Amino acid sequence: DGLGAAVAGSVPARTAVLAALLVTAVTAAACGGLFGWYGALHHALALAAGLAAAQSLLAHCVRRFGGVTGDVFGALAETAATAALVVLTLG
Incomplete structure (x- = not known):
């Protein structure tokens, strides 16, 4: 219903997830590979x-809102970055 609706329906979900996962996994492994x-x-x-x-x-x-908004997308980005940084710091 909000601005997130335009983004949510623009790319097929499965294609977007697989492409993003592949590119990100290769990049993360390559960057980490510099340390062995x-x-x-x-x-x-x-x-x-x-x-x-x-x-x-x-x-x-x-489940709570019945969909996504732009604020949810922002929260997802911040949550993912924070979790990844915590793992990198503690490891």
């Missing part, structure tokens, strides 16, 4: 943690 195999694994786990946190928040918002 453990770094590549560590960065991949940070990516997985960020995605899991964002997916959890998305499911909660859809």
Whole structure:
């Protein structure tokens, strides 16, 4: 109903998720690979943690609000980044 509706329906969800996941996973592993195999694994786990946190928040918002808004998209980005940074810091 809000500005998020235009973004939510513009790209097929499965295609967007798979493309974003592939590009991000390769980039994270390559960046982590500069620190050896453990770094590549560590960065991949940070990516997985960020995605899991964002997916959890998305499911909660859809259930609670009945959809998404621009604020939800912003919250997803911040949640994913924070979760990934926490994993990178603690590892």
